[in-house]
Amino acid sequence: MTQMEDAKKGVITDEMLYIANREGISPDKLRKLVAKGYTVIFRNKVHDWVKPVAVGSGVRVKVNANIGTSRDIINVEEEIEKAKVAVKYGADTIMDLSTGGDLDEIRRKIMKAVDVPIGTVPIYQAAEEMLAKGKAIIEMTEDDMWRAIEKHFKDGVDFATVHVGVTKEVVEKMKRIKRVVGMVSRGGTFLAAWILHWNQENPLYKDYDYLLELAKEYDVVLSLGDGLRPGGLPDAGDELQIAELYTLGRLVKRARKAGVQTMVEGPGHVPIDQIPAQIKLMKVATDNAPVYVLGPLVTDIFPGYDHIAGAIGGAIAALNGADFLCYVTPAEHLGLPNVEHVREGVIAAKLAAHAVNLLRFEDEYRKDYEMSLARGNLNWARQFEIAFDKDKFIEIRKERPTKTEACSMCGDLCAIKIIQEMLTKKQTS
Amino acid sequence: MTQMEDAKKGVITDEMLYIANREGISPDKLRKLVAKGYTVIFRNKVHDWVKPVAVGSGVRVKVNANIGTSRDIINVEEEIEKAKVAVKYGADTIMDLSTGGDLDEIRRKIMKAVDVPIGTVPIYQAAEEMLAKGKAIIEMTEDDMWRAIEKHFKDGVDFATVHVGVTKEVVEKMKRIKRVVGMVSRGGTFLAAWILHWNQENPLYKDYDYLLELAKEYDVVLSLGDGLRPGGLPDAGDELQIAELYTLGRLVKRARKAGVQTMVEGPGHVPIDQIPAQIKLMKVATDNAPVYVLGPLVTDIFPGYDHIAGAIGGAIAALNGADFLCYVTPAEHLGLPNVEHVREGVIAAKLAAHAVNLLRFEDEYRKDYEMSLARGNLNWARQFEIAFDKDKFIEIRKERPTKTEACSMCGDLCAIKIIQEMLTKKQTS
Known part of the structure; x- marks a missing residue:
């Protein structure tokens, strides 16, 4: 049983009790929100040592910190330090986005180092393993993708980004619709490239039911990735972004029917006056799924200060309904962050979240x-x-x-x- | 003739031409805005070497950096360095708020070091000179106040904060209306204390016509200070703040009749969802005077990061009509900023201003x-x-x-x- 299935049946789980107490809300109110899919609970069934966290309506706006190695910088101790510093400064969750070194080992070490929910993007591992074998990313098989996903779920990750909205249809559309920056989602790009190369449908979209089965088995929250999020202000709100959003909206509803928890990822780079409309549209298109924003950044010309550009956008997004802020560090658009960048990024995002939480929670x-x-x-x-x-x-x-x-x-x-x-x-x- | 008087007569001054060119707007549009008082031009008649700057409707949102010594930290070279660094990183104006050392010398040195418009709060000098003489601040005479103001105007400051809204009436009201933080404006407090002690009206309010005469002589922009701005989120939008605002609104209109340029200072500390209403109210109460905000800060619990809290509030304020952002440094609420704090403060405020300017100006x-x-x-x-x-x-x-x-x-x-x-x-x- 997933948290959502229990909730639908009227069962208040231990996790709901724990979270309701932490949030200072009624357990039954939380249960109802989880049943509807308006709020999700991060708690993989096998991630025993995690302190569950809820994201969505009725609970506090949360902050996620992305950490992880890259192919250029592989320093596992530094990543563990980043995880600890992020949690020390209030990150509610950590995403391990490692793409360099022994990914299984790194993920497991990070998961052991902290007790907050962990998210990943499993397809990064599938892609990295291709490169490690001297192959091209597009040579990955459908099995490679599913194997990575299942491994992460089995390891206990509490939420995972899946770029299910990068469909063959939208990739075809990409050829016609001009963008200034193009595609900036790594996972989305791997799939788009794969689709273009093989001229086949995105396996995660085609076999979405299988993805739901896997997610259900471990009660992993599927974070429906926005592979077509804008990578610069000029691309914000374009047809590609919104087309993908409505695909994600359909997939949210299918997941809910299957008792699988989902949230939806949002931009990215958005002009400040466009943020309220974008968040509202996300809520409409997805019937109030929890919204997980990556920024949004309100300007592109301040590299080194994107944590501030993201705090401005994140605060406005949260005020207008965004539920989960992915931090941005000062190193964004320049390189892999170091520990100090992580600290600065977490604090800026926590400040933005708090500016909105204080309007809603007496404490x-x-x-x-x-x-x-x-x-x-x-x-x-x-x-x-x-x-x-x-x-x-x-x-x-x-x-x-x-x-x-x-x-x-x-x-x-x-x-x-x-x-x-x-x-x-x-x-x- | 002030810029406003010229504008009313249909004259496009050299300063208007210079600014219109810099802003990329039509000189006649600028002239009309200046004539109405919706936009002000900083250019004291005797400040020959200054590059004029406009603040208000139709022009870019600007950023001010406060610098200056304190009684604890007097290092003139550091202040000059702060001024230069602030201008290097895009501060459009500098306010010298020095309160320690030889204030005349410091002000003149700072004015010589940069070519941006300079603002001051003349009453700081009147107060500091009392303390230097071993007297209490409230012992200052009306003449002491006027002497400080006239000296600054003669020295060429382009704008000056005058706490004309701290009236006897509102100070009486302060005794009855409870606040959490109380009064946090230094200049406002000096006057409130003076009013309480002598049981007399604020001289700057009582003899506002004389203040207008002085301002007119040098074409100094009067920045009508919000002595009763909230010093914490709980005090935002209270009766004291709004009562003072409407006094300032009346004084704006009197200044316009006299051909004197004015702008109005705003908060301070404001919950994020209250900012649009506050800025709108300021525009209504003052018939669209240029609005100069000090932040506003959207949370109080992040000392060390108030430049980020201020960037969030400033961006939202600017989006809703604020014209001029006073930067906030990471040292706010903790101590006098150093050069690095100034740099960080300016960049955060410039980022916030740019996020809004990019919506309005093609370049x-x-x-x-x-x-x-x-x-x-x-x-x-x-x-x-x-x-x-x-x-x-x-x-x-x-x-x-x-x-x-x-x-x-x-x-x-x-x-x-x-x-x-x-x-x-x-x-x-």
Whole structure:
């Protein structure tokens, strides 16, 4: 039984209880959302040591951090460190997108290193193994694809990106519809190239029922990948992107009938004024599937600062219904992130998510309230306690010290200090 | 004659021509906006070496960087370095908010070091000089205030914050209306404390006509300060803030009649879903005065990352009509920023402004288009050329190198590379 099947039958699972408690919502409300597919629970049946996490309607906006080796940079210890740092700074889930080295070993080590749900893109492994054998990616067989998927599911990954919307039809359309950046989804591209080469349908689309069977066996959440997401502002909202979205919408509904949990991935690169409409359309096209956005980035010309471009887009997306923010690091579009990039990326995405969560959850808002109170009282110890990143708090306070009870920006001219003294004086005189 | 007076008479000044050319808009359109007061031009009559800048309707969203010494940290060379770095990274204006050391000398040195318009808060100097004399801030006389203002205007500052909305009435109201953080505007607090102590009206409000005379003489843009801006999310949109806003709205209209240019300062700390309404209200209350926002910050619990909280709020504010973004640095709420904090703050604010400017100005959008094109062609030299921060671009590319023509994240698995090869192959075969 998947969480969704249980939910449909009216059963509140241990995972639902755990999550409802963590989120501060009623278990039955959560159950209903899971039954409808509006909310998903990450908890592969064999991933015993994971702390389940829910994504979707009625629960907090979550943050995912992508880590993993590449063919250029293979350093397993660094990846494990990235996973730990990401979780330390609040990443709710980790995706291991490794494409270099012993992928099975790396994935298993990362899964052992942290207790948050893990996502992967199994087709990366199928592709990497082709290259490792000196073959071309398009030489992979359908069996190679399914083997990678099944292996990941068996290993306990809690969610997996599957580019089921990259159909033969949309790939044909790609030949006619001009784009500025083209296709930027790796997994989507492998499948598009495969489709073009063999002139055959995407196996994951053609045999979607088999994919559903596998997902059901382990209760893996299928993250329906947007292989045709825009890779630059000029491509946002084009016919290819939206055509794929409606395919994903159909596949969400088939999965729900089968009792399989799904979410839908979204852009990417989107002009800031277009974000609300895009998210709304995703919710409409997929009947309120959980929306997992990759950014979106609101500008393309700030490489090195895409975590900020992504925080702006992510906050606006979340405000308009996006449920799950994939972080973006400062290294995006430049190279594989290092540990510090991961830290910066996670914090920026957590900030964006929190800006929206505080509108919806009393305990989230309470933190901002308490911080405001501490500031109003110039209570630095309390501010430190509440600060999201305590190390950074101390670092700046130490580097730019004050001789006063305020801070080195205003010192004795601190507005809070002056007005308090005046108001107190007047009231007691 | 001020720019506004000329504009009203149908005269297109040299400054209007210069700005219209820089903005790529028609000089007469700009003239009309300046005549109405919807757009202001920063150009003190005696600030000969300044490159004029316009803020308001019909022109690009601009970014200001606050620099200046404090009583704790007085390092004039560092402040000059901050000014230069801010301008290097695209700050359109600089505010010198120095409150430590020889304020006249510092201000003049900063003004000589850069050619962008300079803003100040003259009352800081009046307050600092009290403390330097061993007196209390509230001991300053009305003459002390006017002397500081006139000195700054004579020195050539192009815009100056004046807390004319901190009236006796609103200060009385402050005693009754509870706030979590209280008052966080330094200049506003000096005046509120003064009003409470002497039980007299704010001199800048009482003698607003005299202030207008002074501003007119030098054509200084009055930046009507929001002394009662919220200092934390819980205080956003409260009665004090909005009462002051409507006072400022009245004063904008009086200034326009006198031919004096004004803009209005806005929050501060605002929950993300409240920002559009706040900006709209500011435009309504002030009959479309240029809106100068200080952030707004969308969360309070991320000290060390307020440049990101401010970029999110600033982008949303700009999208909804804010014209001028005051940057926020990572040191905000912790201490006086250093040079690196200034750099990070400027870039985050420029990114936010650009995300909106690209929707409105073809040449701004063109940069994102060209970057997308360069990415689609894996043209790294061109990407480098367009990148906002070229040093950062190189730094990350060097630290995380690739052996391929792509980047170290995907290497041979680069989506763009694969799909291009496939599509080309298919088309040529």
